[in-house]
Amino acid sequence: MDRREILAERPVERGRGFMPGVSVNPSRLLFTAGLTGRGPDGSLVAGGMAPQARRTFERLQSILGRAGGKFDDAVKQLVYVTDIDAYNASGRAERAKFFGSTRTASTGLVVRRLADPAMLIEVELVIDLAGSAQGKPLLEKYNVEQHGGDFYLGGGHG
Numbered sequence: 001m002d003r004r005e006i007l008a009e010r011p012v013e014r015g016r017g018f019m020p021g022v023s024v025n026p027s028r029l030l031f032t033a034g035l036t037g038r039g040p041d042g043s044l045v046a047g048g049m050a051p052q053a054r055r056t057f058e059r060l061q062s063i064l065g066r067a068g069g070k071f072d073d074a075v076k077q078l079v080y081v082t083d084i085d086a087y088n089a090s091g092r093a094e095r096a097k098f099f100g101s102t103r104t105a106s107t108g109l110v111v112r113r114l115a116d117p118a119m120l121i122e123v124e125l126v127i128d129l130a131g132s133a134q135g136k137p138l139l140e141k142y143n144v145e146q147h148g149g150d151f152y153l154g155g156g157h158g
Contacts, residue, residue, distance in 0.1 A: 028128070029126060029127065030063075030067050031124075031126055031127075032063055032123075032124055032126075032127070033124065034122040034123065035060055035122065036056055036121065037052030037053065037054075037055035037119070037121060038055065039055065044116065044118050048090070048120070049086035049089070049090050049121065050090035050091065053090065053091040053095065054094045056123050057094060057098040060123060061098060064127060067127070069127045072102050073129060074102060074125050074128075075126050076104055076106070076126035077104045077106045077123060077124070078107045078125075079106070079107070079109070079122075079123050080109050080123075081108070081111070082112070082119070082120050083110075087120075104125075
């Protein structure tokens with residue numbers, strides 16, 4: 001199996017024992033971790049469901065971009081929310097801005113709380129990269145993290 005890890009955009013995520021995304025062959029499936037509405041500094045964005053949902057999907061978009069995918073390639077989504085009424089009132093609209101008319105197999109769960117009590121939404125995706133740009137490497141060899149003697153630099157590329 002050809003397994004490729006998509007590195008975190010924030011250093012704090014690198015030390016937590018998980019990868020924000022993992023892609024596997026033969027069909028180049030990308031499995032994202034559950035992402036939330038954290039800003040670049042690691043703090044949750046303020047303002048309720050809409051800003052947290054928007055930031056969550058922005059973070060997913062960043063992972064997809066680094067893997068050569070897009071929301072149109074999504075085949076499965078798992079959405080955890082702590083307030084279904086808030087999600088229905090504003091979270092769904094934020095989701096639609098990223099997914100457009102793309103429909104996926106979906107599971108929605110209302111939970112009492114997420115890992116941080118201030119979190120309102122967490123989203124995981126499964127993406128089929130088979131139809132996306134195949135030439136883009138998922139990891140660039142340079143520095144930052146050591147994996148088996150090789151060094152890799154994760155992050156956006158111009």
